Amino acid sequence: MIELRNVTLKYGEKLILDKVSLTVRNNTIKAVLGPSGVGKSTIIKLMLGLIKPNSGQVLVDGVDITPMKEAELYPIRRKMGIVFQGNALFDSMTISQNFSFFLRENLRLPEEEIERRVMEQIRFAGLEGYEEQLPESLSGGMRKRVAIGRALIFNPGTILFDEPTAGLDPVSSKKILNLIADLRKNSNLGAVFVTHIIDDVFAIADETAVLYQGKIIFDDLTGKLHESDHPFICSILSDKILEL
Amino acid sequence: MPVTSPSNLKEQAELKLKDFLLTMQEFFFFAVRAFSTIPKIKRYWRDVLDQALICGVESIPIVLVSAISIGGLMAMEVGNLLEDFGAKTMLGRSTSNAVLRELGPLLMGLMLAARYGSRNGAELGAMQISEQIDALRAFGTDPIAKLVMPRLVAALLMFFPLVALSDFAGLQTAAFVAEHYHKIDPGIFWNSIYPKLAPKDFVVTFLKAPVFAVIITLVSSFNGFSARGGTAGVGRSTIKGIVASSGLVLVANFYVSKLVLDFMH
Structure with a gap:
């Protein structure tokens, strides 16, 4: 609460x-x-x-x-997870790096677990095939979905x-x-x-x-x-x- | 009340002074935080390497251009002047003092304030405006440790070889101009330098490297973090960063030389 x-x-x-x-x-x-x-x-x-x-x-x-x-x-x-108005995705990182960045930063997880969680969020966001693209190449709706997926990365309440x-x-x-x-x-x-x-x-x-x-x-x-x-x-x- | 009335002017001056002092206080805390995150270097060593490439390796061309041009110009002009007094053999000594202790590090500092400082200001300013810095904080990453500390450490490491390169290129160009323009034998040129070189010459020049690294990195990064007001705000903060760091580099250049030369006289 x-x-x-x-x-x-x-x-x-x-x-x-x-x-x-x-x-x-x-x-x-x-x-x-x-x-x-x-x-x-x-x-x-x-x-x-x-x-x-x-x-x-x-x-x-x-x-x-x-x-x-x-x-x-x-x-x-x-x-808590947050989705900023402008998404605040890291524009120099690929979509999968945007997902994995905070996992690597904050949790000591094995590489396989990080990859599993990233793939989970990519599937959730419906962005299979876009993993290695930069955010600028996605549409507004897709970027928003990436931002939502990123917000879920720590399983917030x-x-x-x-x-x-x-x-x-x-x-x-x-x-x-x-x-x-x-x-x-x-x-x-x-x-x-x-x-x-x-x-x-x-x-x-x-x-x-x-x-x-x-x-x-x-x-x-x-x-x-x-x-x-x-x-x-x-x-x-x-x-x-x-x-x- | 008219804008120019004395009380209004006084009020504005007070407000500006208050703003300035608040900014100085924020900058002080920003600098302390940047240094205090250096122990996290192990975690961000890749970022340090990236920044070392940007501020070190990629800056070599501009540092060389400035060092070569100032070395050549110094040798040409000072040589002409010394010729009037029949003291051309002193060209090496006169040029080395100016290039080694002052102009080599100073020009390098100004070039890096423009190149590295503008990059820092614009990149961090854009990240601030697009809320990427807030995103770092929101997801539990210290933005100073991730973004500023690697820049600071990289500059502290890379400015030493850049100063050395700047001095070396400046002196080599001066020797080239002395030989081909003033027809001075290279042996005479270098012999007027080596015996007179003192530890203080190297202390002055290499002490400027970390001082400039701290000034350029922290001032430009602070201005990037302080960017407000869209893309125009990024432009304003970048300019502020370059102007402030260039000015501080000039001031620091004078005081480092003065303090070291007074102390080691």
Whole structure:
């Protein structure tokens, strides 16, 4: 379980998150919905301890990670996988090297085991035959699948997705959303995904938190979004895509 | 309030000073972390070799070009000057002092600030912008140990032979110009150098190698890690890295020479 408790974050004088509290339960898909530039990606980075809040706590499985040093955070981070918005694949490495890199870096596994796990992820991502290609030669949807496969490499309990369908065509978007839903169904994986596309939220999210002007204005079951009378939520439900 | 009002100017100056001090503090911690990860070298020895190839072997042509041109020019101009005083036989000594202690290492430093520093800044800046550095951290790899330490160690190792090569090529070119342009016998040229060579000449020149290696690698890498704002941000951080490391190389060149020559006088 991942929990943000009264988290406040400022960049210089600009208030990004104002006493935000949020809980992500195991084996649930939680969406964080909000307009661009509101601090959604920041929430994911806080959960991983990539940035530290000015005040408040971030708890992963009940352990407060905010006072932890970088080296102490590494085992915590391996409990989660992350798919960055731009995928953040290593562009000078082949697809199989992208998968194997962190296994070699962090786990003392025999070479056969590394190869087995890499092949498993290549099959999962449906990229057989592309093992020795560089990421730049793949389509946007394929790159996203590589990023998801890489996020699964340590068998995490939760995967964090930063705008998983941004920049993808509708068919690829649907495939990625189905993949996230399948991961939960078949592998009991929880997921947090931040997005500004409300259709994605209704497609797969069990629970949704809406972030607006640095505050969480809604945090409940996705189906209950329609019951909200908050003007911002009413406006996004009618416009579907947030471009505020 | 007008932009140029005194209080506004004071406020801006204070803000800039605060920013500068904060950046210096961040740089200091960045440098400490880079050095403190050197014990992990066994794990990243392949990266060290890759970087040694990039900053060492691949830099040989540019170092040779700069050393040959400055050695030749020095011999030609100083020879013309000495001819007026009838002291052409002193050409070897005058050229060797300038090339060996100052211009050889300095030009090498400036060339590597441009070549290696720009590569570091652009590569690490692009990795920062595309969140690859965040990805390293997110998956449990220390980006300083993986990306900066190998660059630092490679530069520390490779700058020594590059300085030696730069000095050697500069002096050989000077000897060639002395023989063919000023018609000075090579024996006279080299004999005016060897007896006067002192340990301080070598201390000055070889002490500059690690100093420049640290400056160029850490400044360019720090600027790469600090890149923000898309591709334009990568450009800005790369330029900042080159300008800052070149300036620091010039300053360090002066102070290393001064300190060593004062100390070993």
